[in-house]
Amino acid sequence: MHPLQLGIDVAKAKLDCALRLTSGKFRHKVVDNTPAGFKALDDWLVKEGATALHVCMEATGTYWEAVAEHLAERPAATVSVINPAQIKAFGASQMVRTKTDKVDAKLIAQFCAERTPEPWQAPTPAEKTLRALVLRLDALQTMRIQESNRLEVARESVAEGIAKHLTWLDDEIARLSKAIRDHIDNDPTLRDKHRLLDSIPGLGERTTAVLLAFLAEPARFGNARQAVAFAGLDPRQHESGSSVRGKPRLSKVGHSFLRKALYMPAMVALYRTDWGKLFRERLAARGKPPMLIIGAMMRKLVQVSYGVLKSGQTFQPELHGV
Numbered sequence: 001m002h003p004l005q006l007g008i009d010v011a012k013a014k015l016d017c018a019l020r021l022t023s024g025k026f027r028h029k030v031v032d033n034t035p036a037g038f039k040a041l042d043d044w045l046v047k048e049g050a051t052a053l054h055v056c057m058e059a060t061g062t063y064w065e066a067v068a069e070h071l072a073e074r075p076a077a078t079v080s081v082i083n084p085a086q087i088k089a090f091g092a093s094q095m096v097r098t099k100t101d102k103v104d105a106k107l108i109a110q111f112c113a114e115r116t117p118e119p120w121q122a123p124t125p126a127e128k129t130l131r132a133l134v135l136r137l138d139a140l141q142t143m144r145i146q147e148s149n150r151l152e153v154a155r156e157s158v159a160e161g162i163a164k165h166l167t168w169l170d171d172e173i174a175r176l177s178k179a180i181r182d183h184i185d186n187d188p189t190l191r192d193k194h195r196l197l198d199s200i201p202g203l204g205e206r207t208t209a210v211l212l213a214f215l216a217e218p219a220r221f222g223n224a225r226q227a228v229a230f231a232g233l234d235p236r237q238h239e240s241g242s243s244v245r246g247k248p249r250l251s252k253v254g255h256s257f258l259r260k261a262l263y264m265p266a267m268v269a270l271y272r273t274d275w276g277k278l279f280r281e282r283l284a285a286r287g288k289p290p291m292l293i294i295g296a297m298m299r300k301l302v303q304v305s306y307g308v309l310k311s312g313q314t315f316q317p318e319l320h321g322v
Contacts, residue, residue, distance in 0.1 A: 052077075080117040094107070197211055
């Protein structure tokens with residue numbers, strides 16, 4: 001049976017869905033981005049007779065992950081998660097001038113029908129658990145910074161409560177950090193991959209856990225370039241003719257949490273490791289500004305991480321001029 005195409009424009013609170021029928025016409029549905037909304041989507045798909053299905057959505061932020069995992073479990077369903085840059089380029093090729101959530105969902109479904117993108121592989125249960133742990137740890141660390149800043153200017157009437165909360169946060173951060181280490185150590189696959197990532201100078205324990213959570217399976221990406229694009233670290237050029245020469249910038253069309261996690265490791269690699277210093281000196285000699293060099297190292301860390309995971313070999317300094 002030929003599958004129907006379902007395009008989903010994902011937001012934090014809702015999912016705008018466009019179902020492309022065999023006739024080329026579309027049916028639209030908006031549901032909440034919650035388990036109850038997923039159930040409503042399932043019921044609607046049954047009503048529309050969508051037994052075989054190819055679902056497409058953009059890889060923006062983390063709001064797509066739950067619905068992607070839910071739909072991937074449907075029988076006769078294929079889920080594809082697409083780089084938003086592809087949808088933007090496809091929209092330009094179709095001369096789509098209107099941008100609404102409904103129009104975007106329809107455009108994604110049309111892209112799915114014409115391009116038949118590769119299936120997305122759902123994370124393993126071990127990866128799902130690790131993702132939940134590292135995201136929760138990051139939330140608590142952010143909360144601790146906020147509370148620490150509040151304590152500096154807090155009145156006496158609330159200072160004690162903030163101090164107690166900071167103590168609880170410190171204990172919970174320590175507990176979560178141990179839970180992450182234990183989870184990796186207790187899973188043979190994650191443990192072996194952690195050993196490979198740990199060999200890369202500049203990556204610390206927390207960054208390694210984040211990379212394991214989101215990039216552990218290199219087979220999900222056709223090459224290192226796709227892994228870089230997943231994190232939104234691919235360079236964006238803006239040049240036209242002989243007069244327009246915009247500065248290259250990171251596309252930032254990808255996983256913002258990964259970019260955040262890689263900023264400080266990039267700094268450490270550039271200034272405290274032999275291979276990173278050589279990388280920085282080489283780009284600086286070509287006149288590259290400091291911020292561009294930091295972005296280039298963030299991108300390099302993803303490329304090297306992908307390389308060691310795919311090859312099964314630890315970091316080789318000689319390949320980087322050391």
